[in-house]
Amino acid sequence: MDFSIKTLDAKTAAATLKTGCIAVGVFENKKLTQAAKELDSKGQISAALKSGDISGKAGSTLLLRGVAGTAAERVLLVGLGADENVSEKSFQSAVQAVAKVFASLGANEAVVALPFDGVQKRDVAWTIRCAVLAARENAYRYDTTKSKKDPVEGGVKKVAFAVGAANAAAAKAAAAQANALANGMDLTRDLGNLPPNIATPTYLANTAKKLGKEFGFNVEVLDRKQIEALKMGSFLAVTQGSEEPPKFIVLKHNGGKPKDAPVVLVGKGITFDTGGISLKPGANMDEMKYDMCGAGSVLGTFRAIGEMGLKLNVIGVIPTCENMPSGRATKPGDIVTSMSGQTIEILNTDAEGRLILCDALTYAERFKPAVVVDIATLTGACVTALGHHNSGLFTRDDEAHDALADALLAAGKETGDTAWRMPLGDAYQEQLKSNFADMANIGGPPGGSITAACFLERYTKQYTWAHLDIAGTAWKGGAAKGATGRPVPLLTTFLINRANGK
Numbered sequence: 184m185d186f187s188i189k190t191l192d193a194k195t196a197a198a199t200l201k202t203g204c205i206a207v208g209v210f211e212n213k214k215l216t217q218a219a220k221e222l223d224s225k226g227q228i229s230a231a232l233k234s235g236d237i238s239g240k241a242g243s244t245l246l247l248r249g250v251a252g253t254a255a256e257r258v259l260l261v262g263l264g265a266d267e268n269v270s271e272k273s274f275q276s277a278v279q280a281v282a283k284v285f286a287s288l289g290a291n292e293a294v295v296a297l298p299f300d301g302v303q304k305r306d307v308a309w310t311i312r313c314a315v316l317a318a319r320e321n322a323y324r325y326d327t328t329k330s331k332k333d334p335v336e337g338g339v340k341k342v343a344f345a346v347g348a349a350n351a352a353a354a355k356a357a358a359a360q361a362n363a364l365a366n367g368m369d370l371t372r373d374l375g376n377l378p379p380n381i382a383t384p385t386y387l388a389n390t391a392k393k394l395g396k397e398f399g400f401n402v403e404v405l406d407r408k409q410i411e412a413l414k415m416g417s418f419l420a421v422t423q424g425s426e427e428p429p430k431f432i433v434l435k436h437n438g439g440k441p442k443d444a445p446v447v448l449v450g451k452g453i454t455f456d457t458g459g460i461s462l463k464p465g466a467n468m469d470e471m472k473y474d475m476c477g478a479g480s481v482l483g484t485f486r487a488i489g490e491m492g493l494k495l496n497v498i499g500v501i502p503t504c505e506n507m508p509s510g511r512a513t514k515p516g517d518i519v520t521s522m523s524g525q526t527i528e529i530l531n532t533d534a535e536g537r538l539i540l541c542d543a544l545t546y547a548e549r550f551k552p553a554v555v556v557d558i559a560t561l562t563g564a565c566v567t568a569l570g571h572h573n574s575g576l577f578t579r580d581d582e583a584h585d586a587l588a589d590a591l592l593a594a595g596k597e598t599g600d601t602a603w604r605m606p607l608g609d610a611y612q613e614q615l616k617s618n619f620a621d622m623a624n625i626g627g628p629p630g631g632s633i634t635a636a637c638f639l640e641r642y643t644k645q646y647t648w649a650h651l652d653i654a655g656t657a658w659k660g661g662a663a664k665g666a667t668g669r670p671v672p673l674l675t676t677f678l679i680n681r682a683n684g685k
């Protein structure tokens with residue numbers, strides 16, 4: 184899909200645009216947007232509204248052909264709701280509706296002339312991104328492992344956004360940035376959706392190397408011997424039941440000044456989580472192929488910032504392996520020594536995410552990071568707490584951490600990829616007490632997502648750190664089963680804002 188910007192001014196009026204389809208907004212009170220008025224010289228659009236063929240409710244649509252006085256073959260009327268000061272939500276419904284109609288239209292190219300500068304509290308960059316993401320979301324297909332690919336029938340391939348001259352430059356930059364973000368999300372979705380016999384640790388490592396070649400990242404992949412040399416006893420305990428070789432992936436995007444401290448993203452890369460000896464029940468266990476979505480989101484975010492050429496130093500760290508039962512697997516009660524030197528009593532081998540992340544978090548110290556954010560499908564308890572709408576956000580609560588949390592929450596709100604802040608603290612830490620090691624790897628049922636975060640917190644004392652539990656947001660189950668690409672929008676926007684000094 185190709186996106187471009189068309190500048191509308193006195194010379195180029197909406198009515199003169201030669202295109203397969205032009206989408207314009209209408210309101211519930213039968214009022215027209217400026218662009219719709221310009222196409223209404225013969226009153227056909229007003230008549231359509233009056234007849235009740237389109238309500239104007241946000242997301243309602245009506246396709247008209249042969250609108251007199253307009254050069255476009257078709258006019259798509261799109262409802263924007265009641266308020267002429269369009270709400271965020273109404274705009275979102277409108278662009279989603281346009282994307283749906285465009286997907287099966289008999290036109291190759293189209294123009295969207297919605298009020299990109301008329302949305303409450305949002306600027307043109309926001310509305311353009313919203314429109315691009317809606318189009319790309321609609322166009323996403325997973326068919327890598329289907330022998331018969333779904334045929335792509337018709338649909339608009341080239342979309343131009345019509346804006347006023349004053350907004351053209353901002354709109355152009357926003358469209359390019361949003362498309363890069365969508366490319367990153369698509370990669371994250373593909374990696375998540377791929378079956379666990381294909382998306383192995385080796386596959387993730389090869390994906391990182393490929394990204395490195397394409398976008399100029401420095402990529403290092405450590406194998407088992409090197410992981411052993413680093414004394415990552417906790418990570419090794421998780422991989423030891425599996426035949427599939429573990430990998431420890433490090434990507435570097437050196438977009439900032441050489442001396443600037445990097446942002447480090449750490450992604451959980453369990454390519455299949457059986458639970459290990461603490462075996463999971465069989466129902467829906469296939470969904471544990473998504474247990475690498477933290478890793479996938481780091482790779483997707485790199486895909487996005489690489490294409491953008493983001494001026495920021497960012498390092499990605501991905502510990503990746505399978506969690507399998509076998510005669511060599513870790514047993515409940517085993518005690519291991521993490522890279523930090525702290526010992527861990529593994530009371531439940533299904534609490535494996537924290538075991539691979541803790542060594543990666545210790546490894547991250549060497550980069551003297553500005554901040555570290557880990558991303559993990561860490562706990563079912565997080566899904567119980569927050570459902571599928573918000574990712575769980577955990578940080579300590581001093582000033583530096585509050586600032587980091589606020590920046591992450593704001594980036595999430597900006598892109599509709601929201602997170603919700605959860606507590607940490609000594610009271611919860613007590614649940615991790617072990618009689619035989621420095622800590623246990625589980626804290627019992629109460630506050631399961633919090634004690635998991637508390638476990639990680641013990642490995643992050645050297646820097647400012649945040650943890651995102653994406654167990655409820657990284658993929659959808661049921662009939663629409665599939666990866667969502669979250670939290671790539673949150674992470675990428677957080678990094679963009681940081682690069683812009685915000």
Ligand code: BES
Binds near residue numbers: 458474560562566
């Ligand atoms: N990958 C799972 C978390 C998960 C489970 C995410 C279901 C999404 C849906 C994680 O490794 C896990 O198994 N966590 C356990 C922890 C428990 C043993 C303390 C859990 O959440 O049940």
Ligand code: MN
Binds near residue numbers: 532534535536
């Ligand atoms: Mn598990």
Ligand code: ZN
Binds near residue numbers: 536560
């Ligand atoms: Zn897991």
